[in-house]
Amino acid sequence: MIKRPLSHLKNVRQLLAQSYIWILILAIAGLWSHIITQKRIAEFEQSVQSLQNSELQAQIQSISQKVDELNSRLAASVKQNADTAKQGSGVSQIRNNLSEPQSIEEINASRRKQYLMKIKLNKFAQEKNRYPETMEELQNTLGTVPEEDISRSQRISFDKDNRGGWFYDMHKGEIKPNVQ
Numbered sequence: 557m558i559k560r561p562l563s564h565l566k567n568v569r570q571l572l573a574q575s576y577i578w579i580l581i582l583a584i585a586g587l588w589s590h591i592i593t594q595k596r597i598a599e600f601e602q603s604v605q606s607l608q609n610s611e612l613q614a615q616i617q618s619i620s621q622k623v624d625e626l627n628s629r630l631a632a633s634v635k636q637n638a639d640t641a642k643q644g645s646g647v648s649q650i651r652n653n654l655s656e657p658q659s660i661e662e663i664n665a666s667r668r669k670q671y672l673m674k675i676k677l678n679k680f681a682q683e684k685n686r687y688p689e690t691m692e693e694l695q696n697t698l699g700t701v702p703e704e705d706i707s708r709s710q711r712i713s714f715d716k717d718n719r720g721g722w723f724y725d726m727h728k729g730e731i732k733p734n735v736q
Contacts, residue, residue, distance in 0.1 A: 630660060
């Protein structure tokens, strides 16, 4: 039997200790890399959410400006119709021209209700890549359906039958008063 010096065992022990140290260093580096990656993913998701929120705010502001523009046009039209009535063409002519609620406040309230429902429909479409297709989905999406101002009805119909309430077009995701 050959006797080896004890120094050889010492070298083996040192190599094993160094190997364990390197394994620990690599494990710590891998863990640190994972933590940094998770942090960057969270930052990216937060940036995407922030971008989506700012785009949504821009769309809301654009729609709000369009509603204000329409309100201005409507006010001008109402004034013109009032001037026409003063000149003797009659109130019934004005009502035939307006087929909507008779005051600006009622028109604005009706449009606000319609706009709020449209926001809920768009949120549904954003999440599901489609608009609600059944009455149950539509009711779950809208929650409490506001009263339509002309007929004073909360009824929703998939058919434009002019019987009051709201008309919902599932292909366009539009909801409008169901009146003439």
